[in-house]
Amino acid sequence: DTGVSQDPRHKITKRGQNVTFRCDPISEHNRLYWYRQTLGQGPEFLTYFQNEAQLEKSRLLSDRFSAERPKGSFSTLEIQRTEQGDSAMYLCASSSVGRSRTDTQYFGPGTRLTVL
Amino acid sequence: GEDVEQSLFLSVREGDSSVINCTYTDSSSTYLYWYKQEPGAGLQLLTYIFSNMDMKQDQRLTVLLNKKDKHLSLRIADTQTGDSAIYFCAEASMNTGFQKLVFGTGTRLLVSP
Numbered sequence: 001d002t003g004v005s006q007d008p009r010h011k012i013t014k015r016g017q018n019v020t021f022r023c024d025p026i027s028e029h030n031r032l033y034w035y036r037q038t039l040g041q042g043p044e045f046l047t048y049f050q051n052e053a054q055l056e057k058s059r060l061l062s063d064r065f066s067a068e069r070p071k072g073s074f075s076t077l078e079i080q081r082t083e084q085g086d087s088a089m090y091l092c093a094s095s096s097v098g099r100s101r102t103d104t105q106y107f108g109p110g111t112r113l114t115v116l
Numbered sequence: 117g118e119d120v121e122q123s124l125f126l127s128v129r130e131g132d133s134s135v136i137n138c139t140y141t142d143s144s145s146t147y148l149y150w151y152k153q154e155p156g157a158g159l160q161l162l163t164y165i166f167s168n169m170d171m172k173q174d175q176r177l178t179v180l181l182n183k184k185d186k187h188l189s190l191r192i193a194d195t196q197t198g199d200s201a202i203y204f205c206a207e208a209s210m211n212t213g214f215q216k217l218v219f220g221t222g223t224r225l226l227v228s229p
Contacts, residue, residue: 042219107159
């Protein structure tokens, strides 16, 4: 069990470009979450998947954002036509829904996006 | 709705105890978590407590929950310089199926030698 991994760790892009981030959850975890963290703030929930189904999306997730988890394993988060306000750390977490109701979320190292 | 608040900064000397405080607003059954974040890194889960508990201890960490005041604290005994980081309190409530974490703004702990 290697933990949650995210790629890339850092991304610098120009305004208007599209970017895609990848998250690989802990193996056998059936839930996967995306959060966004801006400087000096706590993470904010964006969306989550149970297996391949996207079950909830935050109002923070504008039409320029799309997330997928096609086979219920890794997930991608795409931002189209990036804006400077998209600059943030994008965090992925995973959890396993089992007998325990805690649904404890384990986080990856994050992808830091800078939009110039 | 949920709202989580924390003090922004705490400074202690190595070897002292640190107490980081958090208040939350959701009155339904809830899980409350403490995460640690070092510069440029993701969040490391430290511990959690369910809202029907008053206290939980795990090695140097003690979590106290005052349900009446919706107040949560994290005590770190014998604080070390390696404990310097940002500590986030987070709530997952029954209202959202315990699925969505709502985080505070974080408390920056600085431990001086």
